Amino acid sequence: xxxxxxxxxxxxxxxxxxxxxxxxxxxxxxxxxxxxxxxxxxxxxxxxxxxxxxxxxxxxxxxxxxxxxxxxxxxxxxxxxxxxxxxxxxxxxxxxxxxxxxxxxxxxxxxxxxxxxxxxxxxxxxxxxxxxxxxxxxxxxxxxxxxxxxxxxxxxxxxxxxxxxxxxxxxxxxxxxxxxxxxxxxxxxxxxxxxxxxxxxxx
Numbered sequence: 001x002x003x004x005x006x007x008x009x010x011x012x013x014x015x016x017x018x019x020x021x022x023x024x025x026x027x028x029x030x031x032x033x034x035x036x037x038x039x040x041x042x043x044x045x046x047x048x049x050x051x052x053x054x055x056x057x058x059x060x061x062x063x064x065x066x067x068x069x070x071x072x073x074x075x076x077x078x079x080x081x082x083x084x085x086x087x088x089x090x091x092x093x094x095x096x097x098x099x100x101x102x103x104x105x106x107x108x109x110x111x112x113x114x115x116x117x118x119x120x121x122x123x124x125x126x127x128x129x130x131x132x133x134x135x136x137x138x139x140x141x142x143x144x145x146x147x148x149x150x151x152x153x154x155x156x157x158x159x160x161x162x163x164x165x166x167x168x169x170x171x172x173x174x175x176x177x178x179x180x181x182x183x184x185x186x187x188x189x190x191x192x193x194x195x196x197x198x199x200x201x202x203x
Contacts, residue, residue, distance in 0.1 A: 018042025030196055043197050044125065051118045058111055117185035120160045121198035124177060127157050127166065128192055131175065140172040141194065161185070 004010045004024035012022040017036035029043035038046065130148050135141050142148060145157045145168045158165045159179050167178040177198075178191035188202020 013037065016042050018045065028195070047121070047125070047197050051122065054111075054114060054118065058115070113184075113186040116161045117187060117190060117200055120179055120185060120190060121200070123156055123160050124166065124179065124190075124192050124198040127177065128194075128197070131177075131194075141170045141175045143170050144168065159184070 002012045002022045004012050004027055005021040006027050007024050010024040010026075013025050013028060014037045015022050016039040017032070018038050019042055021039060023037060023039050027039055028037045029040040030038050032038070127145070127148075131141055134148060145166065148157070157168075159181050161184050162181045164180045167176075167180050169176045174194040176191065176193050178189065179185065182188060182190045182200070182202075185200065187200035190198065190200045192198040
């Protein structure tokens with residue numbers, strides 16, 4: 001049986017669907033619906049790719065068209081007819097413009113919820129990386145996030161939207177990390193563990 005690329009003394013449970021390296025059970029970060037396994041690096045890359053795609057979609061939304069003014073000719077009978085038609089067209093334009101602005105406002109509000117959740121998830125991922133560094137140094141995860149006070153990312157161990165500190169529970173060899181305000185991100189929960197990247201549930 002093949003040996004794990006990171007732990008040569010261990011048997012593998014499969015190959016990473018992203019990079020193809022053989023991985024043992026400890027090295028498996030996530031498992032997809034089809035049963036494919038992903039190592040830590042590929043799982044994070046996949047998450048960041050999804051976020052980047054959403055950012056590109058936002059940039060592709062066209063801005064509202066600028067209002068246009070109309071000029072009218074001399075006060076003749078023909079000009080009066082043209083004026084009436086122009087007024088009717090202007091009223092239609094205003095109605096359509098208001099409808100478009102309202103629709104875009106609703107889309108923007110919904111997008112902001114998603115992007116706010118993505119920003120918080122990326123911040124949680126940064127905290128996870130600091131926790132991994134601490135584990136490698138001490139042999140286990142810290143009992144509280146405050147123990148990371150000397151680390152740069154520890155200062156960001158809070159929801160990027162509300163500023164409330166993340167909920168953290170350590171059991172030495174693993175942990176659970178969660179956003180305290182998932183409803184603000186349009187989800188029932190936004191959490192991560194020592195073996196899974198930040199993800200939302202109950203959307």
